[in-house]
Amino acid sequence: MTDIKQALGEIEAVVGPEYVTDKDFMKAAYSRNVDPAFPDRWADIIVRPGTTEEVSAIVRIANKYKIIMVPRGGGADLVGGSATKGGILIDLTRMNHILEVNKDDFYCIVECGITWGALVSDLHPKGLTTGVLGPGSGYSATIGGGLSNSTAGYGSTKYGLVPDICLGVEVVLPDPEGTILRTGVAANKYAKPFARYGVAPDFTGLFMGDVGTMGIKTKAFLRLAPNPPYKAGRYYILNKNDYGKVFELIKELRSKVGDGLSDVIVVPQPVVQIQAGMAKAKPPKRPRLTGSVFLLAFEAFDERILEINIKQVEEIMTRDGVCRPFEFQEIDLAEPLTKDWRFTLEYAYHYFNRFISIVPDTISCTTCHKIPISFIKDGERMSHAFDAKFRTEFPDKSLSLFATVIYALPNGNCVFVGGFNSFNTEAQQPVAMKMWHKKVRAQARYGGAHYWLGESISQSIVEAGAYTPEFAAFFKNMKKVVDPNCLLSPNKFHVHNYDEIMSKYEEKDEPYLEAGDKS
Numbered sequence: 093m094t095d096i097k098q099a100l101g102e103i104e105a106v107v108g109p110e111y112v113t114d115k116d117f118m119k120a121a122y123s124r125n126v127d128p129a130f131p132d133r134w135a136d137i138i139v140r141p142g143t144t145e146e147v148s149a150i151v152r153i154a155n156k157y158k159i160i161m162v163p164r165g166g167g168a169d170l171v172g173g174s175a176t177k178g179g180i181l182i183d184l185t186r187m188n189h190i191l192e193v194n195k196d197d198f199y200c201i202v203e204c205g206i207t208w209g210a211l212v213s214d215l216h217p218k219g220l221t222t223g224v225l226g227p228g229s230g231y232s233a234t235i236g237g238g239l240s241n242s243t244a245g246y247g248s249t250k251y252g253l254v255p256d257i258c259l260g261v262e263v264v265l266p267d268p269e270g271t272i273l274r275t276g277v278a279a280n281k282y283a284k285p286f287a288r289y290g291v292a293p294d295f296t297g298l299f300m301g302d303v304g305t306m307g308i309k310t311k312a313f314l315r316l317a318p319n320p321p322y323k324a325g326r327y328y329i330l331n332k333n334d335y336g337k338v339f340e341l342i343k344e345l346r347s348k349v350g351d352g353l354s355d356v357i358v359v360p361q362p363v364v365q366i367q368a369g370m371a372k373a374k375p376p377k378r379p380r381l382t383g384s385v386f387l388l389a390f391e392a393f394d395e396r397i398l399e400i401n402i403k404q405v406e407e408i409m410t411r412d413g414v415c416r417p418f419e420f421q422e423i424d425l426a427e428p429l430t431k432d433w434r435f436t437l438e439y440a441y442h443y444f445n446r447f448i449s450i451v452p453d454t455i456s457c458t459t460c461h462k463i464p465i466s467f468i469k470d471g472e473r474m475s476h477a478f479d480a481k482f483r484t485e486f487p488d489k490s491l492s493l494f495a496t497v498i499y500a501l502p503n504g505n506c507v508f509v510g511g512f513n514s515f516n517t518e519a520q521q522p523v524a525m526k527m528w529h530k531k532v533r534a535q536a537r538y539g540g541a542h543y544w545l546g547e548s549i550s551q552s553i554v555e556a557g558a559y560t561p562e563f564a565a566f567f568k569n570m571k572k573v574v575d576p577n578c579l580l581s582p583n584k585f586h587v588h589n590y591d592e593i594m595s596k597y598e599e600k601d602e603p604y605l606e607a608g609d610k611s
């Protein structure tokens with residue numbers, strides 16, 4: 093009997109026959125995420141544990157037979173993180189319970205396989221919120237995926253990234269013992285998980301944004317906030333297409349309105365133009381799309397404060413004729429007017445899908461990354477310079493956008509939610525993958541910080557030579573402590589084993605900026 097068959101039998105004894113399989117039709121069903129740039133990858137075993145103890149037992153079996161493992165939440169990853177060629181795919185979505193909602197101390201305990209849609213739907217009628225409501229894929233994406241991908245999403249301008257609301261986790265280490273740990277204040281066995289710091293170094297951070305390389309998160313302790321009852325939305329369009337102005341406006345909104353705005357999102361002019369072209373219900377008069385569009389979401393505990401903030405924003409945005417109020421109905425009659433704006437879960441999860449999937453039915457190679465807001469203009473320029481220089485290396489008829497939206501985060505940084513697409517054919521897949529790595533390397537070299545790293549992006553950062561030798565060695569040493577047999581997600585970050593040094597994977601790329609043209 094092969095090791096895989098032995099392991100399958102032992103895992104079956106742990107979880108029961110209905111929750112583990114090596115059947116081809118199931119392997120095919122789990123062979124990809126929303127990431128068609130990757131070829132199909134078939135796991136050897138797919139398992140759906142129901143408890144932390146079961147996860148721990150699976151890890152022990154994997155170590156016994158030296159079988160690789162990859163954790164999976166909703167599988168909405170886009171960057172190859174939650175599929176595996178060979179090995180055990182651990183689907184955590186059976187672990188989807190809310191264990192505690194503490195209304196007095198504003199935290200909750202959830203199993204990591206619960207979706208954002210399910211959690212937020214439970215919290216909002218109670219007047220509570222996680223603030224950041226998870227990614228655009230939040231109906232099916234899980235809390236575990238959000239923590240592991242350092243997800244940014246709706247509410248992130250005010251509340252930060254998903255790890256920012258994390259007070260600690262329960263995690264199964266991939267070591268031979270399948271060690272179960274609790275981090276944050278929950279590391280004190282006498283304490284409730286009400287805070288992150290104060291018991292030990294911040295070991296929670298070790299598992300945040302790790303894309304499932306350091307442990308398998310089974311429970312999360314999350315910070316809650318009272319959900320402000322008054323919400324409003326406003327849109328403005330810039331009268332000139334100037335990314336320097338986008339920076340100045342975001343900075344001023346941040347300085348003068350601060351947390352009165354839960355979301356500051358900028359839709360670049362080319363994207364608004366594409367949307368106008370795609371609209372089915374076009375208005376009779378051709379609109380003047382002079383610049384980027386600002387989407388602003390307000391929230392407050394008092395209606396008067398909401399009104400003051402709306403007025404303040406109106407003054408900032410329209411001063412000196414920089415912007416004018418805008419309605420998406422100007423380009424698409426099917427869009428609701430802002431006066432009809434209602435804060436609903438549908439709005440929270442749908443706006444991203446609308447922009448991300450701007451050219452559907454194709455491979456989308458996302459290059460979403462964070463930059464300081466003062467770099468917006470340079471980032472746009474450098475992205476165009478890269479695309480122009482390497483135009484012939486992109487897949488056929490590919491559309492590359494530096495950002496489908498620019499999304500403000502706390503303390504003066506923002507996300508360029510961008511990427512390029514390709515036809516979903518076998519011939520184009522390797523072309524797309526090669527260019528994807530190259531583009532991410534360029535972004536890492538201008539100092540961008542990605543968030544959903546998965547396989548393609550985590551490898552590209554290493555290929556860019558972004559880590560100092562000291563950091564690379566530290567990273568590998570830390571992983572070796574928790575995963576001595578290098579079994580958990582070994583391809584990510586090019587940590588295929590502990591014998592190689594990461595710099596082996598460094599790629600030298602041709603420069604794409606003119607001499608002296610540096611930001």
Ligand SMILES: Cc1cc2nc3c(=O)[nH]c(=O)nc-3n(C[C@H](O)[C@H](O)[C@H](O)COP(=O)(O)OP(=O)(O)OC[C@H]3O[C@@H](n4cnc5c(N)ncnc54)[C@H](O)[C@@H]3O)c2cc1C
Nearest residue numbers: 165166167168169173227228234236237240243244304309
């Ligand atoms: C339409 C669309 C919109 C999106 N919008 C956003 C967005 O706004 N912001 C954003 O950040 N991302 C976005 N994404 C990408 C992705 O959906 C998110 O990053 C999401 O948080 C992934 O969650 P998931 O549960 O689907 O994770 P998965 O895809 O299942 O996993 C993601 C990674 O985390 C690891 N992992 C999952 N669960 C665990 C666990 N319990 N323990 C350890 N490791 C684990 C996996 O191995 C993998 O590397 C979007 C994707 C789509 C398709």
